[in-house]
Amino acid sequence: MESFRYIRAQDNQAAIRAAGINEAKFIAGGTNMLDLMKLNIETPKQLVDINKLSLYKIEELQNGGIRIGALVKNSDLAYHPFIVKNYPVLSEALLSGASPQLRNMASVGGNLMQRTRCPYFYSTDFACNKRLPGSGCGAIDGYNRNNAVLGTSDKCIATHPSDMCVAMAALGAIIHIQSPKGIRTIPFSEFHLIPGQTPHIEHAIKPDELITHVELPALSFASKSHYLKVRDRASYEFALASAAVALDIQGGIIKGARIALGGIGTKPWRSPEAEKALIGAPANNETYKKAADAALAEAKPYTDNAFKIELAKRTLVRALTTVGGMS
């Protein structure tokens, strides 16, 4: 691990100031950051510990939504009674990720910022445009069974690893940011960036911008939701394919739908195409299959991951069937 300066920030302003210099990075849970620092993939000259900031609250909002502090631990969010009852898709997504120990450490903000587990990114012996811009992509012509089929480019096919983010994409979360310039919000769909020609730029925020909260807007049918994750092991493994689904079904007709997919995209993959195929259609298997086809219509397979396209479709149909049966 490279040497770094450690600063324990006492408030948001101090954290932002310290993050603006010395190639600094924030550290909260540290589960991804320290892992990457040990491998010399992340080499901050300065680490700004934000764990003393007051960003641990989960607050219900007047408008029916909820505001989640960026430092709330993944486990605390997953088991929060309001989340379990009103946003089951989020609770299930969180509990399907990592291990209990890691969920006790990992923060909401850190989960938003976590980096791909593409083996070519993780091994400094290989080329990776994300890790070393311009060096090439080891995965495109390498072993790419776990890589993405949606949102890829000729520079990068790395999968976004988060489960939580897939649920938040479906729920249309809003990310609250504080920076030297003030406070701003970013819609979830604009927070993560597809690789394009600049795969090393992964988020729409700068190093001295601090995520303070994530807001989940009120969604009348968020309680009719589910997260299904398919993977090589029964537990403690990243998704091959996953689906976050929320449905509003009235009289057998789908009135509202929220769909996002994980394990197959270069970012948490909201699918307006699948939502369009669902809304106004009868809640049955035929509709679900059409939605799955629509979600994966643009998918591009690589040498070893063509199976993910069919797997993702079946995952989505199964998740839709589960939620369809709730009404």
Place this chain on the structure above:
Amino acid sequence: MEEKDKENSSSSGGTTRRQFLGQVGLAGAGLQLAPLLAKATGILPSNEALAAEPITVSMMVNGSKKTLTLDTRVTLLDALREKLLMPGTKKGCDHGQCGACTVLVDGRRINSCLHLAVMCEGSEVTTIEGLATGDQLHPMQAAFLKHDGFQCGYCTPGQICSAVGLVKEGHAHTDAEIREQMSGNICRCGAYQNILAAIKEVQNA
């Protein structure tokens, strides 16, 4: 205790296993000092200078206050093992994948290999060494012994700390739920069935 006995009996060459590892550790520290020396002799350009200074941190470890001045890179795991000389907590993968390093911080189970020691200011850390009360084993330790919840024993401190955390969290009740909630602790010997039995006994007591 067994480990201690083994070390004492293996010191025929004048160096115990732990002393040897300590010496290797010092040699490693020498390598880390090299850039500093290089800087002092003007070999490195100034923009590569190391600005990091050691940090002093105070934490409660198994009920006693410990104050350490550490390189910022030292993990809680390494601070426990190498600085506080409490080798009960084990280093397995050192990347948060195996759970051998599991300890309780402020009552919650975490991977000590992915936690910087300097982040523990004011924290209460409980390791495997802190679970027993005098000679009275913690119920989870006793249950692991009774049910033979280990073979080689290397993952056991992490398994036991994790199991104590699991019971406290209160989210796992069925066999399947307990297995799921222990998935962060790998046992290469495959003692899972007996670990499950030990946890169930403590939960049902």
